[in-house]
Amino acid sequence: MGMTPDDGPLVLAGREYRSRLIVGTGKYPDFQTMHTALVESGAEIVTVALRRVDLSSRGPGSFFASLPAGMTILPNTAGCYTADDAIRTCRLAAELGLGPMVKLEVIGDTKTLFPDVAGLLEAAKVLVKEGFIVLPYTNDDPVTARRLEDAGCAAVMPLAAPIGSGLGIRNPHNIALILEQANIPVLVDAGVGTASDAAVVMELGCDGVLMNTAIAGAKEPVVMARAMRLAVEAGRLAFLAGRIPRKAYANASSPIRDLIE
Amino acid sequence: MQIWVNGIEKSLPDALTIRQLLNLLELPPGPVAVEVNRDVVPRVRHDQHILVEGDRIEVVTLVGGG
Numbered sequence A: 001m002g003m004t005p006d007d008g009p010l011v012l013a014g015r016e017y018r019s020r021l022i023v024g025t026g027k028y029p030d031f032q033t034m035h036t037a038l039v040e041s042g043a044e045i046v047t048v049a050l051r052r053v054d055l056s057s058r059g060p061g062s063f064f065a066s067l068p069a070g071m072t073i074l075p076n077t078a079g080c081y082t083a084d085d086a087i088r089t090c091r092l093a094a095e096l097g098l099g100p101m102v103k104l105e106v107i108g109d110t111k112t113l114f115p116d117v118a119g120l121l122e123a124a125k126v127l128v129k130e131g132f133i134v135l136p137y138t139n140d141d142p143v144t145a146r147r148l149e150d151a152g153c154a155a156v157m158p159l160a161a162p163i164g165s166g167l168g169i170r171n172p173h174n175i176a177l178i179l180e181q182a183n184i185p186v187l188v189d190a191g192v193g194t195a196s197d198a199a200v201v202m203e204l205g206c207d208g209v210l211m212n213t214a215i216a217g218a219k220e221p222v223v224m225a226r227a228m229r230l231a232v233e234a235g236r237l238a239f240l241a242g243r244i245p246r247k248a249y250a251n252a253s254s255p256i257r258d259l260i261e
Numbered sequence B: 001m002q003i004w005v006n007g008i009e010k011s012l013p014d015a016l017t018i019r020q021l022l023n024l025l026e027l028p029p030g031p032v033a034v035e036v037n038r039d040v041v042p043r044v045r046h047d048q049h050i051l052v053e054g055d056r057i058e059v060v061t062l063v064g065g066g
Helices: A031-039 A083-095 A116-130 A142-150 A172-180 A195-203 A221-241 B018-025
Strands: A010-011 A015-016 A021-024 A046-050 A073-074 A100-105 A133-138 A187-189 A208-211 B002-007 B007-012 B033-036 B056-064
Touching: A021 A142, A021 A221, A031 A221, A046 A083, A073 A083, A073 A100, A083 A116, A083 A208, A083 B033, A100 A116, A116 A133, A116 A142, A133 A142, A142 A172, A195 A208, A195 A221, A208 A221, B018 B033, B018 B056
Parallel strands: A021 A046, A021 A208, A046 A073, A100 A133, A187 A208, B002 B056
Antiparallel strands: A010 A015, A046 B056, B002 B007, B033 B056
16 A cells, blocks of 8 residues: 555567657757757657758758657658658668668648558568567557557657647546557557646557647746656656545545534 | 759760769769669669760659658
8 A cells, every 4th residue: 555556668569768858959949959859858759750961052961969868769750741752761771870660651632741540550561570679659549549559650640739839638538448458558649738648648548749839839848848757757656656546526525514503 | 965963954975874974964972873765774783874965864862852
């Protein structure tokens, strides 16, 4: 009684991580703020994107040097609208010495950035066969989540809300359904706006949460990074502790007998 | 020969290797990966792989992303 719940690590393809928070590296005001925020978040996995080298620039390529040492770098396929482009991007990431773990995105719509789940499944199958550890960004659809698991993905990453929207979990019921059936880690990816959103994700029983804009776009990214670390830990502990049932009416906390008259 | 590098058409000497192209481009420091006509060419083959007229080359690196 009264003991700290024994929380095991987040396990992805056999590798253990103590932090259940995965953070992106885009949109920070500067590399120094990014570095400090990444450290403050406690994250052990950070996402990166692949893009053409700017041939007209002679600027110092300090992004790579600004990533804190020892972090697992998770390349994404953001901006890919076809399975083929996503597969090419993963192969390029491997050539850059990254992987085999990749965050697979196949985007289907420019306005919402919702996934093209047909393209996503197609790419996942090819990449799993090629030996990649595939973490797919998907919508909050339990059927797609099951198909991604069947395709050999190492986790499934349903969105809470559109990328960068900060709307929080739009459909917690679907996330709960995905959790109920999944035999692989469920990481909510995209849509978190503030610390309470991250706590709700973890209270549902998700294995982790991935976010970028909520930290990078905050007025004080370093402070928000700390808030997110604490929220993920708090939400996880609340899940392990087991919340009380919701009741319609009050239930007094103080004894209702022996009142003075 | 005319080749395309990151979507930009360039006139370059014939029989250039990938390694020679990368040297000519004076890239900023940092890791890069190279595709020729949509296939990755591993770093160990950059010295041997000779580019030809019309090749489409992608030179990519890491940037911040979510």
